[in-house]
Amino acid sequence: MPALPQAALSVLLDRCLPVLAADSSPETIAAKSHPHCTLSVRLGMAITSPCLASELAACVQQPCSAAHIQQALCALTALPLHRSAAAAKPGCFGEQHVGTALLLAYLCAPGGRICLPDSPAPAVAWRFVEAMPRIAGMLAALAGDSSIAAGRLEDICFMLQVAAAALLMRLPNFRSDSQLAAWATACDAVICLAPTLLQLHERRQPQEPGRQKALRLSHSLVLLLTQASAAANHIGKKHAATGDTPAADKQLVRQLWALHTSMCRLVAWLAADPSGGRAAVLPAELGPRPVFLLKGLSHLRYMLLMEGGCAVGEGLFR
């Protein structure tokens, strides 16, 4: 079925994007005369279903064409998120934009096989990574807005998790410090979604606290801690070899510490819940207790503090 990714991309790029580019107001997007944007959200829901992931990855034989990737980039840099629109017209926000961009991210990066002729291979994937904190921030801001159906926000949360798992887990080794910084910020944003996920779920099902939670943090959490540790290790070794810590590295260390702090807050948030309901946002594979998080955290802390000598730790305090 190699035609499917191409056809789905074509729907997004040739049908949805021209509409979004011409007028991104919520009224126009929801208009009946060009329903592609609305339908593409459902198309995205169906395509990103985890039960189709392996089949879909198998049918992606070739990387996307450069033209497609350029269009996707334009869409991304202009990704409008309508918090003001949600205020002006209750129930409206840029879910179609977000859904389109996330589906693009998912389709463009199966296996991380993205190529642009003139730039480092995963450049586009990194742009998607850079957009993630914005999307996560919007979801968190909108979660308390009762005029927006919780189900619609859950859909976007779900797609963000799927795209984050595809991108954050499959990206090849970090090529530059700015990429590592973008990666750490995206991971941080995805982790900070935990209370939002719980809030959305409770808004929808207040009467059934014991029901199996549909929305969880992605299991890329674990991999993310390992990779953060590896990054800290890398900085430490570089520092040991050269004897000084450049400004860029200090920034990186700061971001890794911020990630570490968010993780700590997640653990504290989980531990401060007597009923145990909060643990439901953790991935099922990892069990109900945040022990794995503590292990990963201590490893990251060790790498940040010890491996590279004091200079890596100092980066935090300067």
Place this chain on the structure above:
Amino acid sequence: MAALLQQFGLLDRLLGTAELDARLAVQFHAACSAIQGCARLLDRLPLQHSDAFRLCSALALVFGTGTRLLRRDSFTSDPQPATVLKRLDSQLAAAAIVLHQAANPLRQPEAAAAFVRTAGRPQAALSWLLAVSQALLWVPVDLGSARSEPYANCGKDMHASSRASPWLA
């Protein structure tokens, strides 16, 4: 509910070999609406494994007959875009919610595993998605009513969300 869900299997067998005339197409779209309704109802209730499995099985109807209908609409007849879109919407709404809910390993591990194991089921889903994408491509974009100012509203309120701690709520 179980009895209703089993009807979709019967309808699938009935439509699987039949010549799809207008009367049967109406039945099919009614079934899509019913599948969507069942999925939405079960979304509100504690979903039993057996019901999740039956919902997944009901997708065979959408994938099989739906693909045939979409191909027929796109290639042999000449319907109005509005008609195509209405039909697309009914199929997409039914399948998207079931794929997201009953066939989702995060929610229903057993039913999702059964869905993936069933011979040809994921392949049928991909064929159907291809037919849906092609039907969507067949409908032209009407930019007549859209303003010409590109990305007029982009990024206006992007940075309004402060980094207030989400953990305190």
